Amino acid sequence: MYLSIGGDMAVRDRTLIGIFDLDNTTCSRDTRAFLTAAEQGGQVVDVSGALPKSFLLTEEFGMDRVYLTQFNAGILEKRMEQKENTIHV
Structure with missing residues (x-):
């Protein structure tokens, strides 16, 4: 199954490690360092088209x-839950 993340982009749900809220997680120095390293390593894909709310x-x-x-992390998590409920019904 795929999860639509905006910008005509979708990711495979089985490849998903985590969904993180940018406002809450970027308070951590470790998270900021991780995102900086990922950006420098060419691993960041911006599909937000505006100010990102989650990653x-x-x-x-x-x-x-x-x-x-x-999209905020809560919306993406609800989309994942809806997909899981649809599959198991």
Whole structure:
């Protein structure tokens, strides 16, 4: 299954490691360092089209990728839950 993350982009749900709220997580020095290193390493994909509200961390084919999206983390988590409920019904 795929999760739509905006900007005509979708990620495979099985590659998803985590969904993180930018306002809450960037308070941490470690998270800021991680995002800076990911950006310098060319691993960041900005699909927000505006000010990003959350980021997703994925791993596929041995490569980490960070997607910046305009949706808040709660919306993306609800989308994942809806997909899981649809599959198991």
